[in-house]
Amino acid sequence: MNNATMNRVLHWLPILLITTFMTAGEITRFLPAVMQPLILLVWLVNVLILIFLQKKKQASPIEKSFLVYITLAAVGFWLWPSGLGRVVQSFSVPILYIVLLLTALGPPLFGAEPFTMFFARQTAPAAVWDTEIFKTINRNMTWAWAGLFALCLVSSLVPVIFGRSDSRVWSIFYRFVLPAVFLLVLGRILNRNYPRYYQNKLGLKPIDQSNNKKVQPAETPLERKELVMSEKGLVVAVNGSPHAGIGNTFMMVEMFRGPLAGEGFDLEVINLSEKRIEYCMGCGLCIEKGKCWRQDDHAGVVQRLLEADGIILGCPVYFGSVTGQMKTFLDRSLAYGHKPRPTWKPGLAVSVAAAFGETTVGEYLATLLRIFGAFSVGTLTALATNPGEFLGKEAVETRAKDLARDLARAIKEKRRYPGTEKDLFFYLLIGDLISRERDFMKHDYKHWEEHGFYQGFKNYVRQEFAGGQFDPSIRRAWIENMIAEEKAKSRLGKPAGKPAAGGPGQARTCREMLEIMPLGFQPEAAGDLKAVYQFEISGSENFTAHLKIEDGKCVFTEGPLPNPSVVIKSPADVWLGISKGEINGQSAFMNGQYKVEGDLSLLLKLNHLFKR
Numbered sequence: 001m002n003n004a005t006m007n008r009v010l011h012w013l014p015i016l017l018i019t020t021f022m023t024a025g026e027i028t029r030f031l032p033a034v035m036q037p038l039i040l041l042v043w044l045v046n047v048l049i050l051i052f053l054q055k056k057k058q059a060s061p062i063e064k065s066f067l068v069y070i071t072l073a074a075v076g077f078w079l080w081p082s083g084l085g086r087v088v089q090s091f092s093v094p095i096l097y098i099v100l101l102l103t104a105l106g107p108p109l110f111g112a113e114p115f116t117m118f119f120a121r122q123t124a125p126a127a128v129w130d131t132e133i134f135k136t137i138n139r140n141m142t143w144a145w146a147g148l149f150a151l152c153l154v155s156s157l158v159p160v161i162f163g164r165s166d167s168r169v170w171s172i173f174y175r176f177v178l179p180a181v182f183l184l185v186l187g188r189i190l191n192r193n194y195p196r197y198y199q200n201k202l203g204l205k206p207i208d209q210s211n212n213k214k215v216q217p218a219e220t221p222l223e224r225k226e227l228v229m230s231e232k233g234l235v236v237a238v239n240g241s242p243h244a245g246i247g248n249t250f251m252m253v254e255m256f257r258g259p260l261a262g263e264g265f266d267l268e269v270i271n272l273s274e275k276r277i278e279y280c281m282g283c284g285l286c287i288e289k290g291k292c293w294r295q296d297d298h299a300g301v302v303q304r305l306l307e308a309d310g311i312i313l314g315c316p317v318y319f320g321s322v323t324g325q326m327k328t329f330l331d332r333s334l335a336y337g338h339k340p341r342p343t344w345k346p347g348l349a350v351s352v353a354a355a356f357g358e359t360t361v362g363e364y365l366a367t368l369l370r371i372f373g374a375f376s377v378g379t380l381t382a383l384a385t386n387p388g389e390f391l392g393k394e395a396v397e398t399r400a401k402d403l404a405r406d407l408a409r410a411i412k413e414k415r416r417y418p419g420t421e422k423d424l425f426f427y428l429l430i431g432d433l434i435s436r437e438r439d440f441m442k443h444d445y446k447h448w449e450e451h452g453f454y455q456g457f458k459n460y461v462r463q464e465f466a467g468g469q470f471d472p473s474i475r476r477a478w479i480e481n482m483i484a485e486e487k488a489k490s491r492l493g494k495p496a497g498k499p500a501a502g503g504p505g506q507a508r509t510c511r512e513m514l515e516i517m518p519l520g521f522q523p524e525a526a527g528d529l530k531a532v533y534q535f536e537i538s539g540s541e542n543f544t545a546h547l548k549i550e551d552g553k554c555v556f557t558e559g560p561l562p563n564p565s566v567v568i569k570s571p572a573d574v575w576l577g578i579s580k581g582e583i584n585g586q587s588a589f590m591n592g593q594y595k596v597e598g599d600l601s602l603l604l605k606l607n608h609l610f611k612r
């Protein structure tokens with residue numbers, strides 16, 4: 001049996017067990033000798049199922065409600081048969097619907113999330129879980145389901161209220177058949193159609209969940225798939241200005257909207273002044289447990305940033321720093337501050353000041369983008385006093401357009417910027433801190449371990465060091481040649497001569513260049529050198545030739561020799577460019593534009609053996 005089949009069985013088994021319990025009760029008139037062992041067995045199996053599902057984070061509120069109902073029945077039959085036991089015998093079905101009704105009504109009344117959220121997360125993309133639309137749909141559906149449970153409760157009481165409890169047909173119809181119609185027919189219609197209806201009402205294209213596979217909630221928000229409510233990409237901006245939608249920061253952020261829309265991205269602006277975010281208490285519980293214990297709007301704002309394709313942090317300058325709203329929001333983000341994201345996204349920083357400090361605050365916000373898994377694509381700053389009175393407004397708008405396009409391209413191309421010393425500093429400092437304080441910073445340490453950050457800096461920045469062609473012998477040969485050249489200059493006591501007329505610098509082809517190289521040969525630089533330079537030229541020209549240096553002379557000859565001192569394999573245009581000084585020979589070699597076999601020190605001597 002595969003995992004999917006096992007999960008389906010475990011989710012349906014509690015319903016089957018309750019049905020068995022009720023059926024046995026109807027048949028035996030709830031005879032204690034039968035019901036006591038049966039309810040004990042049903043309770044034990046349900047407990048085991050719930051423990052198993054809870055470990056996999058798949059236990060639904062309904063399954064927990066079933067356990068509450070079965071526990072009440074077990075207590076009634078075993079511990080209080082004359083009281084609760086008699087109530088269960090007389091109202092076994094109504095009690096079940098009372099428990100389900102409380103499951104629907106209880107959480108919203110006490111500020112907890114609606115029970116339908118658990119089921120909605122199984123098919124809806126993770127990125128919409130924290131949107132107001134998703135929450136509203138589930139609140140409305142929870143009240144609708146509460147109504148269905150209430151109808152089932154009333155229906156199950158009809159035989160008792162109207163004195164038809166002795167009629168088996170009427171009893172079965174009102175207690176079982178009619179409630180089943182409410183739940184299986186009306187409930188199914190509600191689940192399938194209401195979310196689509198609500199999104200259509202708002203003018204949104206509904207998410208098609210008909211082909212979605214069941215999706216289990218991620219362990220943490222950091223692992224959730226980055227999707228958005230519509231088919232467009234999403235950029236989320238957090239505005240730290242207390243002026244919300246009428247301040248200069250908001251106006252600057254809105255400058256991105258048009259260019260982003262042109263690139264296929266929606267812009268969502270979150271004004272912190274409209275959110276309830278309490279001060280950080282400095283208790284450190286979040287770095288131990290992974291989340292803050294305070295219940296306010298902070299987690300929802302962070303979740304939107306983590307889900308977005310790109311993010312923007314914007315704030316005006318207040319006394320040389322960010323506003324109290326932004327500072328409180330950032331302070332409360334400590335649980336995320338030590339946890340590098342497993343993926344990176346592009347971000348922007350925005351800041352405005354009346355006189356000074358906007359660049360400093362902009363750089364500060366750009367650095368803190370990493371808290372939410374982003375790297376800075378750029379910073380938009382401006383000077384302005386009254387709303388809209390920007391110094392050089394056209395320049396600010398032009399800069400905003402450029403940054404918006406850069407942000408959109410970075411998202412589409414999945415672009416990354418190179419790691420910097422700031423990344424390295426953060427990695428070394430925070431990595432060491434978490435390692436030393438692992439007993440206290442348990443959640444941070446677990447995060448670093450799971451993502452392999454302690455295996456090296458490249459794992460942190462998610463970038464690899466490129467494989468180079470460095471050969472230590474090249475460096476040694478370069479140093480030896482440099483020293484020899486300096487000694488030769490001292491002995492000669494005069495500067496190098498002028499290029500010979502008609503020398504290699506005048507050649508039009510690589511063959512011609514090699515043929516006339518002996519004309520620029522400098523015997524005094526060669527000394528007693530004895531070597532054969534063989535050239536294997538390809539590309540626009542295709543030939544093999546060699547230069548033989550011996551007894552202070554240089555001779556060009558077509559064809560190869562059996563044991564050349566050094567072999568240079570190069571495209572014609574590359575070697576011609578190197579010979580004329582148009583291409584740096586060492587850079588070209590390191591970049592693999594040509595290859596060398598044999599004595600590399602001879603390669604470095606070429607510049608000094610021939611005049612250009």
